[in-house]
Amino acid sequence: MSPSPTRRSALLAGAGGALSLSAAACGSADQEAAGSPASAGAGGAPVKLQLQWVTQGQFAGYFAALEQGYYSDEGLEVEILEGGSDIVPQTVLAQGQADYAIAWVPKALASREQGAAITDVAQVFQRSGTLQVSFADAGIGDVGGLRGKKVGNWGFGNEYELFAAMTAAGLDPSADVELVQQQFDMLGLLQGDIDAAQAMTYNEFAQLLEATNPATGALFTPADFSVLDWNEVGTAMLQDAVWASTDRLADTAYQEQTVKFLKASLKGWVFARDNPEQARDVVVARGSTLGASHQLWQVNEVNKLVWPAPGGAGLISEDAWARTVQIALDTRNAEGQTVITREPDADAFTNEYVQQALDELTAEGVDVTGTGFAPMTVALAEGGA
Incomplete structure (x- = not known):
């Protein structure tokens, strides 16, 4: 909190x-x-x-x-x-x-x-305004792509869309991914401690786009990221x-x-x-x-x-x-x-x-x-x- x-x-x-x-x-x-x-x-x-x-x-x-x-x-x-x-x-x-x-x-x-x-x-x-966000080059184009990855979530009851999606994709959340307790920010993703981070469309995702991409010196753009949207996945x-x-x-x-x-x-x-x-x-x-x-x-x-x-x-x-x-x-x-x-x-x-x-x-x-x-x-x- x-x-x-x-x-x-x-x-x-x-x-x-x-x-x-x-x-x-x-x-x-x-x-x-x-x-x-x-x-x-x-x-x-x-x-x-x-x-x-x-x-x-x-x-x-x-x-x-x-x-x-x-x-x-x-x-x-x-x-x-x-x-x-x-x-x-x-x-x-x-x-x-x-x-x-x-x-x-x-x-x-x-x-x-x-x-x-x-x-x-x-x-x-x-x-739903909840997303799971990763860098585009991480290769997480769908929920199955979370297998073997470090997956951040806030817990406290905010994780159920993510867990429902992983279960529907045939992933065992307790065995097929490495769950990481995520803070209410995007630092874990930006620093490489998390492969896919939880975010709200109206806040944390914006935080990413307000941060500087060290490779370019400019702000990150949406193209720099891959997004899992639970509305599209079906677990919203x-x-x-x-x-x-x-x-x-x-x-x-x-x-x-x-x-x-x-x-x-x-x-x-x-x-x-x-x-x-x-x-x-x-x-x-x-x-x-x-x-x-x-x-x-x-x-x-x-x-x-x-x-x-x-x-x-x-x-x-x-x-x-x-x-x-x-x-x-x-x-x-x-x-x-x-x-x-x-x-x-x-x-x-x-x-x-x-x-x-x-x-x-x-x-x-x-x-x-x-x-x-x-x-x-x-x-x-x-x-x-």
Whole structure:
């Protein structure tokens, strides 16, 4: 885990979701949701949103919704709580210290199995952002190419896509590769201690492209690397989702608030999609310690995880959910553990509230599918400045 966000730990924050997931293993169960809150100002029903990591482009849609007044338009006074190495977002939610939380589905399902009454009410990231990255000349063109290699992974529940892919390719993760405990950065790969390193598209991969290639004196380029994308391999698991209190969803007022919160949040993601540079500026203004080019890269890459959304942004795909659950049930990590031991119950997710939000936005003329979305080309500066 990284310490509080100094410049170095901000670069390591890359894991974004990954770091916050590992917090689930080491966070104090009674940790108070703290950090630097961002508030929409007085005048609406108070709502607290717990993020899973520090302020960065990974959460651009929520900050945009706050900055653009979308929450206040729905009569909500939203306070955004930063995450950190000692904060487990789904635990904060389950303990009633927040009204909603952002968390990866596998870790949240593990928390549910342990008693956290939480429900996925919107699947904002509809694709996985996790990669396994190697130098192009390492000869790792597919998962089978990992055989005999030093394979880095963060652990803490972030390794299951990798382990599922190796198993499907006929590799025994405990015998056919050399597993290396990877730090939340790319130094192991750059220094040659790891042949294939875990990375998020929106952070660690950018760190590689912000580093100088000693052979050329220029920054590395994507052509210098080979990438295993779990979306293409078929072992992608669902990541950033909006979680609500299962118990409170029995209350009509909370149901209505949930629809309003999701409506405003999704409108914020539409803003981030259509105005990535402005969304970057909003995040930077909120106090992110990451550089401007790195943040723009992050907003752009996160947009790719959200858009296009054929069924509507935030709608939970039953196929993607089922795949995530199956991997969480069947795939064992280096310690022989699975994420969960039994099928989650029917309250684990619902499309009821996000569908209402999408219907209202559509009626207002908001493009909730992003069919014509095209990512921008971002020029990274050295060190992400």
